Amino acid sequence: MSIRFRLLFSFTSVVIVSVTLFMLAAYLLSVAATGDYRSVRSFYTIHYSLNPLSEEEESIFLDLKYLAKHDPAKLTDLTLLQNYDTQLKMVKAGLLVRKEARPVYTTPNLLEDNLAEALPDYEMGNYSIRNTMNVGSRFFSYAKFDFYFDAAKKEKGSIFVLRERSPFAELVRKMLPVLVGMFAFIVLLTGLILYRYVTRKIVIPLEGLRKSAERIKEGDLTNDLPPASKDEIGQLVMSFDEMRHRLQESIQLQLLYEENRKQMLSNISHDLRTPITTIKGYAEGIRDGVAQTPEKLKQYASAIHTRAGDMERMVEELFYYSKLDLKKEPFAFEEADAVSLLREIMLEHEIDFEREEVQLEWRNLPSRPIPILADREKLKRVVRNLLANSIKFMSRDPKIITVDIRLDEAEEAVTITIADNGPGINQEALPYVFDRFYRADDSRSPAAGGSGLGLAVAKQIIDGHGGEIAADSELFKGTEIYFTLPLLTKRR
Numbered sequence: 018m019s020i021r022f023r024l025l026f027s028f029t030s031v032v033i034v035s036v037t038l039f040m041l042a043a044y045l046l047s048v049a050a051t052g053d054y055r056s057v058r059s060f061y062t063i064h065y066s067l068n069p070l071s072e073e074e075e076s077i078f079l080d081l082k083y084l085a086k087h088d089p090a091k092l093t094d095l096t097l098l099q100n101y102d103t104q105l106k107m108v109k110a111g112l113l114v115r116k117e118a119r120p121v122y123t124t125p126n127l128l129e130d131n132l133a134e135a136l137p138d139y140e141m142g143n144y145s146i147r148n149t150m151n152v153g154s155r156f157f158s159y160a161k162f163d164f165y166f167d168a169a170k171k172e173k174g175s176i177f178v179l180r181e182r183s184p185f186a187e188l189v190r191k192m193l194p195v196l197v198g199m200f201a202f203i204v205l206l207t208g209l210i211l212y213r214y215v216t217r218k219i220v221i222p223l224e225g226l227r228k229s230a231e232r233i234k235e236g237d238l239t240n241d242l243p244p245a246s247k248d249e250i251g252q253l254v255m256s257f258d259e260m261r262h263r264l265q266e267s268i269q270l271q272l273l274y275e276e277n278r279k280q281m282l283s284n285i286s287h288d289l290r291t292p293i294t295t296i297k298g299y300a301e302g303i304r305d306g307v308a309q310t311p312e313k314l315k316q317y318a319s320a321i322h323t324r325a326g327d328m329e330r331m332v333e334e335l336f337y338y339s340k341l342d343l344k345k346e347p348f349a350f351e352e353a354d355a356v357s358l359l360r361e362i363m364l365e366h367e368i369d370f371e372r373e374e375v376q377l378e379w380r381n382l383p384s385r386p387i388p389i390l391a392d393r394e395k396l397k398r399v400v401r402n403l404l405a406n407s408i409k410f411m412s413r414d415p416k417i418i419t420v421d422i423r424l425d426e427a428e429e430a431v432t433i434t435i436a437d438n439g440p441g442i443n444q445e446a447l448p449y450v451f452d453r454f455y456r457a458d459d460s461r462s463p464a465a466g467g468s469g470l471g472l473a474v475a476k477q478i479i480d481g482h483g484g485e486i487a488a489d490s491e492l493f494k495g496t497e498i499y500f501t502l503p504l505l506t507k508r509r
């Protein structure tokens with residue numbers, strides 16, 4: 018059974034039950050009020066006894082009454098009576114004039130065998146002028162006036178203005194099809210409205226849900242569901258759509274990872290091939306006797322040594338990165354003072370700065386220690402990678418590297434910035450510098466140096482410390498790499 022049908026069915030039964038109960042209650046109420054189970058029927062008769070005639074009929078009746086009072090002889094004048102009758106017929110009523118027991122005039126369509134017996138008796142006081150009566154199967158409401166044709170002879174006469182009413186039973190019989198029809202119409206109409214409502218609010222969204230589920234089954238996750246209403250169905254649709262959206266996102270992420278992995282493999286093979294080709298070239302030179310002199314031989318051998326060294330570094334860095342990436346490189350955290358740690362690292366690089374003629378500048382150097390939890394060796398590696406980049410890319414004089422330590426009490430973190438006045442990184446490249454293998458110039462020649470892993474490793478290590486790392490740069494002006502480390506207090 019579909020939801021549509023079920024709802025239509027239940028609604029129809031509700032309508033039927035309520036209409037039945039309503040009618041029953043109305044009947045019971047009238048019985049209770051009058052104490053008679055036929056009361057419904059008597060209401061009907063009473064209504065017509067009180068208002069038997071319409072206004073036009075009433076005025077003709079009054080005319081006739083006037084005649085009966087003042088000139089009763091005229092009421093035997095058939096032409097006059099016919100004239101009145103015609104007027105009455107126009108308003109669908111009839112006329113009867115009685116003299117003693119015998120009708121003098123009867124509207125032709127009222128002629129019935131037992132009419133005379135059915136007519137009420139004389140009642141000269143005219144107490145009951147308006148009433149109803151049954152003639153055979155016919156039901157009439159009437160107004161009556163009794164008078165004397167000849168007061169001396171006591172010759173009794175009556176005028177009746179009659180109007181046929183459908184009897185109660187017949188009325189019910191007549192009305193029943195109309196009632197049933199109306200009832201059916203109401204049920205149908207409400208059913209139709211309900212059908213439309215249910216369809217719009219429930220069935221269509223559910224249908225959409227089903228279609229969407231079907232498409233998901235087939236692997237199509239792009240099917241956006243239209244925003245739904247706030248009811249339960251709408252919430253279901255929204256939850257479903259959210260689920261679809263999440264699924265789509267996770268699949269896209271998966272695809273991105275996959276793409277990344279492919280890219281990484283291709284980068285590794287490319288970066289390893291170049292030094293291998295060079296080494297092979299020099300080795301062939303030696304084998305084929307190209308390097309004849311001992312100096313040349315030495316030169317070739319040292320070239321091979323350098324390239325092999327590059328490869329070793331690259332492999333080592335890659336290995337280190339993948340260990341960090343797989344969380345297989347444990348962190349050895351210990352309490353440390355950020356300021357003295359940084360001083361220590363800079364001291365270790367003093368020889369490099371001297372050799373490369375780099376000026377080191379300190380900014381905002383705090384006077385008191387800044388306690389952090391650090392894996393000293395790994396943090397050293399981070400700073401080493403940053404300094405190596407600055408030194409590698411700086412070309413113009415004077416080469417200045419600035420170290421800035423800033424304490425942010427509110428954030429409970431320390432921000433360390435290492436800046437240079439080198440060539441800078443262009444804005445498009447900036448968001449990617451922390452990606453593995455990424456090099457802004459993308460000249461994948463070993464001359465440009467490096468594997469593109471330095472900043473990726475730095476990011477892994479800072480992440481491991483619960484900090485953040487970011488870059489800021491302006492072309493031809495310099496680059497700033499800054500990272501935050503949470504203060505020790507926060508970790509406790």
Ligand SMILES: Nc1ncnc2c1ncn2[C@@H]1O[C@H](COP(=O)(O)OP(=O)(O)O)[C@@H](O)[C@H]1O
Pocket residue numbers: 402406407410437439440441442450451455456457458466467468469470471472473496
């Ligand atoms: N201080 C800097 N000045 C200019 N460019 C930089 C600097 N640091 C990093 N970059 C850019 O970011 C890229 C990624 O750096 P890194 O991950 O250390 O890789 P690598 O040093 O092996 O190229 C570099 O190739 C370079 O283009």
Ligand SMILES: [Mg+2]
Pocket residue numbers: 402405406467469470471472
């Ligand atoms: Mg580097």
